[in-house]
Amino acid sequence: MKVQPKDIAGSIVTGDCKDPHVFLGMHVVSSRGRKKDLAVRAYHPNARLVEVLDIADNTFHPMAAKYQPGIYEAIFPSRKELFEYKLRITDQSGNSYITHDPYSFWPVISEYDIFLHSQGNHHKIYEKLGAHVMTINNVTGTLFSVWAPCAERVSVVGNFNQWDGRRHQMRQLGASGIWELFIPLVAAGDLYKFEIKTPGGQLAEKADPYAYYAEKRPARASIVHSLDLYEWNDRDWLEKRAATDVFTAPVSIYELHLGTWSTLPQPDQDGDLYLNYRTIADRLVPYIKHMGYTHIELLPVTEHPYDGSWGYQVTGYFAVTSRYGTPEDFMYLVDLCHQNGIGVILDWVPAHFPRDTHGLARFDGTALYEHTDPRQGEHPEWGTLIFNHGRNEVRNFLISNAVFWFEKYHIDGLRVDAVASMIYLDYAKKPGEWIPNKYGGNMNLEAVDFLKQLNTTVFGYFKGIMMIAEESASWPMITKPPYEGGLGFTFKWNMGWMNDFLKYVSMDPIYRKYHHNLITFSLMYAFSENFVLVLSHDEVVHGKCSMLNKMPGDYWQKFAGLRVTYGYTYGHPGKKLLFMGSEFGQFIEWDDKKGLDWHLLDYEMHKKMQTFVRDLNSLYNSHPALYQVDFSYDGFEWIDCNDNDHSVVAFLRKGRNYRDMLVFICNFTPAVNDNYCIGAPYELEYELILNSNSEKYGGYEPDCQGVLYKTEPEPLHGRPFSLRLTLPPLSVLVFKPLFEAEETSAVTASPDE
Template sequence: MGNNMKFTELDRYLFGQGTHYEIYKLFGAHPGTQRKKEGVFFAVWAPHAKAVSVVGDFNGWNPEVNVMKCDNDMGIYQLFIPKVREGDLYKYCITTQNGELLYKADPYGNYAEMRPGNASRVVNLEGFKWGDTTWLKNRQNFDPQKDAMSIYEVHPGSWKKHPAAHEDDPGFYNYREFAHALADYVKEMGYTHVELMGIAEHPFDGSWGYQVTGYYAPTSRYGTPEDFRYFVNYMHKNKIGVILDWVPAHFPKDAHGLADFDGTPTYEYADPRKGEHPDWGTKVFDYGKNEVKNFLIANALFWIQEFHIDGLRVDAVASMLYLDYGRENGQWVPNQYGENKNLEAIEFFRHLNSVVLGKHKGTVMIAEESTAWPMVTGKPEDGGLGFSLKWNMGWMHDFLEYMKLDPYFRKYNHHKMTFSTSYAYSENYVLVLSHDEVVHLKCSMINKMPGLGQDKFENLKAGYSYMIGHPGKKLLFMGQDFGQYQEWSEARELDWYLLGEESHQKLQNYVKALLAMYKKYPALYANDQNPQGLEWINADDASRSIYSFIRWSPTGRNNLLFVLNYTPVEREDYRVGVPKKKQYKLILNSKEPEFGGDVHKEQTVYKAVKKECDGREFSFAYPLPAYGVAVFQF
């Protein structure tokens, strides 16, 4: 980190303005030299502290040994301590205005003790040799609106585990082992990106990483910051993008964390009606405070700049945008116009997204926003929030409600599958079947399906086929691509043994075929934002619960016709209307033996004839099996 770790006037000014985008290079603990002595520079922001000292295993955790200097009225405390080494544990001991001592982990610390310990650990982030130059160069041309994106959502601690060596051994894979095992799987399946849950340091496994205490530290559960860099580097070498869950919406009240950091609300709103989430028992960041906005925006940039992350999925955006989110009357404060919008959070998002996407072309910012807030992916200058993509929770909800139904009742709910196409172009969407849908007694994907045995698998194949055919990027949570029976739990690994059973193996084969088709045909992704990209052939065949539509390619070549049957009734010559008197080649049939069916490819090319159907001049007939999916290329 060099010799000069002092904050300059410019550093202080920018931090006070909320625009010091590399502030993490000054705050925290940075190995360096001063007057030819090796040691560590420490810096922390504690504006209302009476005094701050660094305590650690190098001074017997004694607050009187290494007292920090506060050199201005901003509350920035600094100290160089010789002979402190990489790996040493430390905390800040903060003396509050009323004389209480608080022992806090470093808000800008880059590495932490393995839970249940919660001290920060000195680490040097310099010196890693990256090998992903080609990936980063190509990434600049990535366009999330026009390029393929199929995301595999993963919780590293429970994807796979080692057998426990002893009672307290969690059996976690190290980041490096995880890199090799995950890259192999993702390449075999054909996903383009992984999205990781719970990478930022957090105290409690059961929070899945959504209650963060170390925003600048990859969790030590799976190794060192260098190990995590190895993971990202290895993914990039294998042409796999890496997205992280990022949680600027709230933080936990753990004594060593950000809550009441200097004995006063430092990072959170002072008014508990704004500064606390009654639902989650957590604190809310003060988006009106420049130093807090700086902490968060610099943090987003930190992951992209220091760890080469390709994008952030921003958790719980709605809870930030609405002042009354999860609150009863009297529990919230309206804004200056008497409304329930958090104007400071809106401004924060516009600033965040403009800076991140402006500085790093080809990265993505994804909003998990569960309401109909307008223009989440609109440009800030047009009044939008500036995200690249938004999770489509409406589609997910309607889709699951429909798929759970007994096929007999689907005809009365036919519109649940078509409704989402009426707003598919209002935002840049990701269709998600995430971890949230397979926990808390909601059942795994396979167990949401009606029927028994093989019927569940047939339903799920038909469901996933619609997801691939529908406009929007794709996200699927781990375990759902092979029909995991149990709900997900962070405490155990996935039920990989199920792949020894034919039905699970064949479902996985089918998902692989869907993902391969998705990447191969631009019709399925390049027109996601163009209403001309999807054309319904028949959206109204409710009595038979069959849907047919075309995905048009931007070039007009290799267009795809989807025919999906959501009942167990076979239609021996289902006639479908088509736009042209052409040949239609069957490229995907869900009843192939490799997918668990018994229909061998008899005929693959169907010629349209002049016969009216679905209000069109031309049509052809095709034997559509029970729960059958057929995709034709023309």
């Protein structure tokens, strides 16, 4: 039975029409040979008068109210062809404006776009979905599109239509679940949301999942924005990055939270202490260069409603948070880092999302991005919802988001948060709170496949980037390529080392000899993955104490203990990460509501601690032995790992060239060890290149860097020679063998022995 116009008009008025374009706009209502009767229809429920402007002859034609309240129609009989027109709308106050009709434009999103999206393979779908300013048929406006397959109706609401969901109803493109509407005159800076009529008939206002920018919390509207106006100046960096083997390069990461690294002296009008991205960049980049870090890692900068989540509960995956400024301001930060040789890594959260009603939760009235069953779709530990990684469109959303950050913001790496919660179905769940996979196990097969697809995709587009897994369990082959059965990450956070090591250095030194394995066990598995050694934000919150306050003993011992802790970390195989404030020995835990205690640098011991970390980075960056062979036993060798009575360990770090070798000796007790001997591989002089007990670092010895030590012809620790030393308390000593310019008989053992 043919649908009558009045029925379609009724469905538009009641908000039940999934394709208002079949009625609104210009349509042929009858045809007689070459002559056609044309109808122009519009829906403006609050208008006093609506007129059609025939652009060809610049004449206005009044439209008659017809079919339903707010529906207007004008008939143009005996026309040979469709013609270009505009609408003049006059409101109840007598104000009028002229615009092109949103319902006079053909779809922009192609069938191929829809096909790729439904397959989960549209890696740049963010260029289609969301809000995009464009010009169509010489008309400038904004194309809005969103995926909401179960919605009864989707409308664009914003400051351009008085937030009236009746005004700009979208059309659904077939069975794709994608809704689209081009609205003339809507421009960058306009506010908008999607008003969704759910299958139950309720109306919900949702932020755009693909929005590039959003209002500052607590406001929730998305903002029309273009990301193509910023002029980048980092080509040299990107070319160098693509040519760099990150596995054999130095990677020393400074982790920070933008909102509290540096703050305003007084709260602003919103009660915030936040600086703009540009101001932060101008302060941060010189500091990072001075300290010698190679990369910064930012706690999530994606839009989020709750400050206390630190950004880990995301509502705007494609939007940098407006707390600190605009997208261009953040681009400036990244650009300035790159121009100064500093890489930028973002924390990224593809595991879960918050329940906020304006976000992804039950987006179209159904469990769209999450699972329907709460045993699969809810995270009891964090009170969040779990992404349905088995749904193609959800995978597409997340993978395209990863591509987006590399493409649009030139990011150098993503640290993927909470990987363990993704790959284990029973993570943080009790029996009965989770559903086994089809084989009866606890592996999340869909999430595993997603991670493999994610890493394969981004590495296919970008060279020299990093994908870093924060995985707290013992899942095998996290950093092996998918074609070998791995997940394909570049690096993995070494959580096992971190837990053991912090437990060890936090205990009273008198007990350390009974727990010596806590600092040696990590070398049993150190090369099973490509590890990053992390002393991160998670370890200096929630009553865990700051790094300095983890150290036992008096004031002096705390600083000395922290120096040997960092020294051992930099000597241990693996890339490095340290959280902000830890480099100068902040006493209190990190507080996300206040800035760091930079005033502590007015005190000698804190300033000297900062100098020590700076010199550690300098040592690290200038000696290939510390980074060139991080993921193989070829780069590490114990000299002595068994002296638990003295809580001393000694080891070698080696580069590709054996002449780059360094010797580390760490004393984890406050006792001085005179005449302490370790085995030495070569009969050479050994230059002391770092002593954490130097006065310039807060110790009590004069700066003795460059002092030479000669080996003795006494075999020890399986070595043909030995070094006799005095080990200062709670200290790390680093030596460099002084080889001759050419190999001589002084070398008594081959490099392979």
